[in-house]
Amino acid sequence: MAVIRSRRPLNLRLPLPEPSDRRPRFPLPLPLPPSAAAAAPPPPAGAISAADLEKLQVLGHGNGGTVYKVRHKHTAAVYALKVVHGDGDGDRRQLLREVSILRRTDSPHVVKCHGVLDLPGGDIAICMEYMDAGTLETLLKTGGGAAGSVVFSEQILAGICRQVLAGLDYLHSHKIIHRDLKPSNILVNHEMDVKISDFGVSKIMQKTLDPCNSYVGTCAYMSPERFDPDTYGSNYDGYAGDIWSLGLTLLELYMGHFPYLAPGQRPDWATLMCAICFGEPPRLPETTSENFRSFIECCLQKDSSKRWTAKQLLSHPFVSRR
Structure with a gap:
């Protein structure tokens, strides 16, 4: 399920592909070993005390x-x-x-x-x-690997990503912005079903132009426009911030550590904020596929108006291929 990849940074910037109308055809990732816990059936309304x-x-x-x-x-x-x-x-x-x-x-x-x-x-x-495999952060920390971390393969990440994008597309179509997407807020079960969770700082957009750049959520995963909307938030509607967080989440799962930090490095929040706002977005190593690198670049555009939407990303070759 998991392989160790090279961690050399990639400086090459790839051109962004045009969105496609093709429906996702990529197969679901291989399941994790089954656990003893069974999924709970939905209870009758009002039945639980x-x-x-x-x-x-x-x-x-x-x-x-x-x-x-x-x-x-x-x-x-x-x-x-x-x-x-x-x-x-x-x-x-x-x-x-x-x-x-x-x-x-x-x-x-x-x-x-x-x-x-x-x-x-x-x-x-x-x-x-109840999701019996915990969170993606749990799998990252306990899945093995040289430093106690698992690095997910591209195939596994494509299946995870497709499900998260389907959840984001649903939420955004219902005017809900998550605002704190990260590995610890994405649940998974032993069949690798993936579900978005933890909506404590989420926002329901009541109006089309309702502002959504407040300083909530985990700042390590915040997009540049959350810190500096005047510079990076042209046509900012709030939904693009979830896409940036998704890009960082995928990078972290693949690399085995948070992409703005070296393995084991403790974050300094002021330095991290400057890196997000003024530095180049993190890149994948050159050993990864062009489709994967292109997908991450579509997520990590610093100008929020250039970032792809969840619906557009569902047609990207990285998640739509079979």
């Missing part, structure tokens, strides 16, 4: 709360329960924003919400579908 759920293990921490793997005591269905503690107003607002967005979505490439629960002590929680 806090008393029905048994905590099995902690899946992660962050944003003022904890994510648990839980099991329904009566149906044995397994879910992920995202709990936010009652003493953090900002965290509660993010959770409620996420609930508002998840209730609007119905896509196989966006994580499903099965209900919102009020817990003792003022805590609130979202009950979501």
